[in-house]
Amino acid sequence: MKKAQTMDKKVKDIIKKYYGDKTAMIAILQDVQEEFRYLPKETLSFISKKMDVPLTRIYEIATFYNAFSLKPRGKHTIEVCLGTACHVQGASRLIDRLERDLSISSGDTTKDKMFTLEEVRCLGCCSLAPVIRISGNVHPYLTQDELPKILRNYK
Amino acid sequence: MVSFVIDGKNVQAEGGAMLLNVARQNGIVIPTLCAHDTVARSGACRLCVVEVTKGKRTRIVTSCLYPVDEGIVVSTKTERVMNVRSLVMQLLMARCPESQLLKDMAKEMGIEPQPSFRVETDKGKCILCRLCVKTCEDVVGVSAIGLSRRGKDKIVGPPFMEDSVTCVGCGACAYVCPTDHIVMESTDGRRKIWGRAFRMKACDTCGRYFAPVDQLKWISKKTGTPLSELSVCLSCK
Ligand code: SF4
Ligand code: FES
Ligand code: FES
Numbered sequence: 427m428k429k430a431q432t433m434d435k436k437v438k439d440i441i442k443k444y445y446g447d448k449t450a451m452i453a454i455l456q457d458v459q460e461e462f463r464y465l466p467k468e469t470l471s472f473i474s475k476k477m478d479v480p481l482t483r484i485y486e487i488a489t490f491y492n493a494f495s496l497k498p499r500g501k502h503t504i505e506v507c508l509g510t511a512c513h514v515q516g517a518s519r520l521i522d523r524l525e526r527d528l529s530i531s532s533g534d535t536t537k538d539k540m541f542t543l544e545e546v547r548c549l550g551c552c553s554l555a556p557v558i559r560i561s562g563n564v565h566p567y568l569t570q571d572e573l574p575k576i577l578r579n580y581k
Numbered sequence: 582m583v584s585f586v587i588d589g590k591n592v593q594a595e596g597g598a599m600l601l602n603v604a605r606q607n608g609i610v611i612p613t614l615c616a617h618d619t620v621a622r623s624g625a626c627r628l629c630v631v632e633v634t635k636g637k638r639t640r641i642v643t644s645c646l647y648p649v650d651e652g653i654v655v656s657t658k659t660e661r662v663m664n665v666r667s668l669v670m671q672l673l674m675a676r677c678p679e680s681q682l683l684k685d686m687a688k689e690m691g692i693e694p695q696p697s698f699r700v701e702t703d704k705g706k707c708i709l710c711r712l713c714v715k716t717c718e719d720v721v722g723v724s725a726i727g728l729s730r731r732g733k734d735k736i737v738g739p740p741f742m743e744d745s746v747t748c749v750g751c752g753a754c755a756y757v758c759p760t761d762h763i764v765m766e767s768t769d770g771r772r773k774i775w776g777r778a779f780r781m782k783a784c785d786t787c788g789r790y791f792a793p794v795d796q797l798k799w800i801s802k803k804t805g806t807p808l809s810e811l812s813v814c815l816s817c818k
Binding site for chain 1 (some may be wrong): 740
């Protein structure tokens with residue numbers, strides 16, 4: 427109960443930050459996503475009631491953009507580049523190794539909620555291929571044997 | 582008033598009137614799926630394409646969204662129009678191979694399904710025209726359903742694909758759906774739609790089940806008519 431209340435409070439503050447402006451829905455959802463690392467269902471219903479926007483409309487937005495997740499995400503997002511350059515440099519081996527080591531498939535989150543694994547297309551630094559990005563940090567010229575050590579640094 | 586030519590015929594219409602309507606008033610048949618009089622046009626199905634020449638430029642436009650103008654020349658059956666329409670039809674059929682309506686329309690237009698398109702059998706009959714969504718939002722006023730996700734995963738339904746709390750069971754979405762994608766089952770005293778069951782109200786006079794209780798409550802709330810005045814069916818009123 428207590429947890430739900432603080433959650434509601436946080437969401438209320440976010441809505442207030444945008445003066446409850448319905449056209450700021452994407453920005454509001456972005457803030458909620460950042461705060462909870464996903465968009466909890468109850469929160470979406472709560473926003474719908476508070477801002478008088480049909481839940482359907484909010485759900486449409488929440489499922490349209492990749493930036494939003496309806497499932498809890500890990501503390502760190504690992505983005506493995508599978509763009510052309512990285513692919514040629516063996517990025518698929520990196521993703522295989524990560525899937526194995528973290529025991530999840532791409533798109534999922536580890537049980538301890540530490541990592542979410544994602545595939546992306548070209549991070550825009552092909553000369554560093556193959557690269558992965560963890561919580562915004564780019565790790566260049568990777569080989570799969572370096573992965574365990576890198577992950578340990580994030581725990 | 583503006584005058585222009587459509588399939589070789591001189592016609593007159595109110596400036597700004599939509600080409601599709603004017604064509605129909607003049608007895609010209611243009612196939613459509615997503616144009617419905619109760620909601621704003623959206624140009625979703627692309628079937629209503631025609632060729633319009635304005636000044637020196639000739640191009641393909643969706644007639645349901647094209648405002649007529651002085652001096653334009655419209656052709657609704659040129660080879661180019663037929664090619665575009667046929668392609669649109671092929672794509673629709675590849676998406677919804679189960680739709681009998683699409684098959685019938687294609688047959689009438691002499692179009693065979695293209696084997697080179699990958700046929701999808703998991704999409705039901707929905708062509709994503711958004712008619713149901715707009716009807717639910719603009720006409721009924723409850724916004725119980727929407728088109729969620731994106732691209733090839735786009736799908737129609739209530740939020741989280743769960744029983745909608747706002748749906749009143751009116752069935753307007755099933756009624757406007759051009760392809761009968763939305764399933765509504767009415768058995769005595771109960772109606773099922775979008776996976777949720779609604780209790781029906783029996784008419785106080787004739788005893789026939791005529792509307793879901795939730796819908797009557799909604800109408801009462803929206804119009805301020807007391808619920809008791811809504812307990813008689815239309816034919817007994
Ligand atoms: S369910 Fe029917 S009305 Fe709704 S978007 Fe799909 S085809 Fe259009
Ligand atoms: S392909 Fe990986 S950064 Fe461009
Ligand atoms: S009727 Fe014009 S696009 Fe569907």
